[in-house]
Amino acid sequence: MRARYGIPLKITAGLTATAAAGLVYAAGFEARSFRLRRVTVPVLPRGMGDLRVLQVSDIHMVSGQRKKRAWLQSLAGLRPDFVVNTGDNLSDTEAVPELLDALGPLMEFPGVYVFGSNDYYGPKLRNPARYLLEKAQGRHGLNGNKPAVGAVHNPWEGMRDAFDAAGWVDLTNTRGRLKLSGAELAFTGLDDPHIKRDRYERVAGGPDPDADFTVGVVHAPYLRSLDAFTADGYELVLAGHTHGGQLRVPLHGALVTNCDLDTDRARGLSTHTAGGHTSYLHVSAGCGTNRYTPVRFACPPEATLLTLTARP
Numbered sequence: 001m002r003a004r005y006g007i008p009l010k011i012t013a014g015l016t017a018t019a020a021a022g023l024v025y026a027a028g029f030e031a032r033s034f035r036l037r038r039v040t041v042p043v044l045p046r047g048m049g050d051l052r053v054l055q056v057s058d059i060h061m062v063s064g065q066r067k068k069r070a071w072l073q074s075l076a077g078l079r080p081d082f083v084v085n086t087g088d089n090l091s092d093t094e095a096v097p098e099l100l101d102a103l104g105p106l107m108e109f110p111g112v113y114v115f116g117s118n119d120y121y122g123p124k125l126r127n128p129a130r131y132l133l134e135k136a137q138g139r140h141g142l143n144g145n146k147p148a149v150g151a152v153h154n155p156w157e158g159m160r161d162a163f164d165a166a167g168w169v170d171l172t173n174t175r176g177r178l179k180l181s182g183a184e185l186a187f188t189g190l191d192d193p194h195i196k197r198d199r200y201e202r203v204a205g206g207p208d209p210d211a212d213f214t215v216g217v218v219h220a221p222y223l224r225s226l227d228a229f230t231a232d233g234y235e236l237v238l239a240g241h242t243h244g245g246q247l248r249v250p251l252h253g254a255l256v257t258n259c260d261l262d263t264d265r266a267r268g269l270s271t272h273t274a275g276g277h278t279s280y281l282h283v284s285a286g287c288g289t290n291r292y293t294p295v296r297f298a299c300p301p302e303a304t305l306l307t308l309t310a311r312p
Helices: 002-028 066-078 096-103 129-137 156-165 223-231
Strands: 035-044 051-056 082-085 111-113 175-180 183-189 213-217 236-239 268-274 277-283 302-310
Touching: 035 268, 035 277, 051 066, 066 096, 066 302, 096 156, 111 175, 223 236, 223 268, 223 277
Parallel strands: 035 302, 051 082, 082 111, 183 213, 213 236, 236 277
Antiparallel strands: 051 302, 175 183, 268 277
16 A cells, blocks of 8 residues: 555645745745836837836735835836826725835826725735636626625725825826926826726827827726727827736746736737727736735736837
8 A cells, every 4th residue: 555655645745845835935035026127118209208107006005014115115216207106006904104105205206196996995815716717707807797795995095195295197087197397298097997997988089189198097907998098099008907917827927817908918018909000008017916815926026117219
């Protein structure tokens, strides 16, 4: 009997040890291994000077995350021309003061923001396998699922008020502008499509004709929003939400995006085509995780410094 069962038991023990080591790495190291991604996007009108845009997303702040706070504060040293915050700032109802402390140095720069579902509602413990099931069934967020019941409400109003007081422009289903030295930028934003709060009909009509450049901003890159922005003629859309897949398979990539965007575009720069137009899409992998699944694998937490340059 020992000879019969000896090898399987060794294999089982080896697999268990490997899985445990992977979990320690994913939660203990990679989830705290903050990175800066640098991307160049040739979208500006000819003759317009370069613009440096810092995109932060999916911070999912939890009280006590000192390393994340210090890293976010350090990003001010990049001296961006403006900041774009694409939502999901919270994963703790008590974390608003720490979030504002983390973003305080960045709020000295011009900025715009949209919110995600986790700004409005607290996180819930759920089986990670449900993301794969929902992908297979074509159900994501409230898009095809039953409405949430008993959700915890985050104190997002104080966060909004602090952003507004700093001069950041709220793009919740509306348009806004930033005046920079030598350029006037327009923005069109949507509330989170993941919980069906997007109202594109309120902002339809395409880029502002009297602005130097217009950017589309949304938290979750659902295809209906990307199609609307692109068909309307926007040349650049910024989004977050996907966490880059959060758990990526080496040489394969993301398994899920938690929306109807394909996994090949779960993070980074790509293009999107709709209505006879093509736009650049940048999806941030974000720098946090839901507090109940604090792991990342082959997908380190990030912010992105995008350099917008003139079209060839």
